[in-house]
Amino acid sequence: MTTIAIVDDHELLAEALRIALRESGRSAVRIPPAATPDLLARLLELRPDLVLLDLDLGSYGDAAPLIAPLTDAGIRVLVVTGTPDRLRIAAALEQGAIGYRSKGDGFDALLGTVTEAVDAMQPLDPAHRVELLELLRRARAEQHRTLAPFERLTEREQAALAAMAHGQSVHEIAADWVVSEATVRTHVRGVLGKLDVRSQLAAVAVALRSGWLRAEEVSSRQ
Helix, strand or coil, X not given: CCEEEEECCCHHHHHHHHHHHHHCCCEEEECCCCCHHHHHHHHHHHCCCEEEECCECHHHCECHXXXXXXXXXXXXXXXXXXXXXXXXXXXXXXXXXXXXXXXXXXXXXXXXXXXXXXXXXXXXXXXXXXXXXXXXXXXXXXXXXXXXXXXXXXXXXXXXXXHHHCXXXXXXXXXXXXXXXXXXXXXXXXXXHHHCCCCHHHHHHHHHHHCCCCHHHCCCCC
16 A cells, blocks of 8 residues: 655644545555654655655755655655745755645645655656756856856955955954955955945945845844
8 A cells, every 4th residue: 555654844734634645545644844864764764655745844944855865765755835936846856856736726736636646657747847947947057147256256355245244344354354454455356346346335235136145144234
């Protein structure tokens, strides 16, 4: 008998799925969310035929790191998710998930996809899968293009940009590094030139837009 493991932090949905699958003659068990290593060990010990995996496991975070080791072990994974982020879904497919179903599509649609995944030997909806993987490829290419200028920064220039983002002046950076202000200004000019901007504030803004910097890394002094 096919065994299905349900890993979802929404207990009500997981239990409803478990009951519906058992009523249809499937063997289904709910595996409570846990830290990634513990959850992986539990699933590898159980060795179900199919894992219904929610990408977001509440306080345990992103479940995507489970996909590759499970599929490498010959365990099929169907992503069941509430996220609208198509790139996250595409990344899950790239890691080996057989397919996905949005929770927003309703319980009947979810149950139908699970039933299809139980019997499927090939990935579900191959045309849509190709579309999502191409979207992921293009997004990565764009990200690489956007980050290319930052890869040309020297280690000191990167440090100077990070310090500027924290609101430090040239004088403060020089004091921290125990170098002359002229040396720091040389690094700052290198940053501005390679990022093709005219001010330190503009450099920080470009770093934020590109994702090289996160918003929480930027001082309110900017």
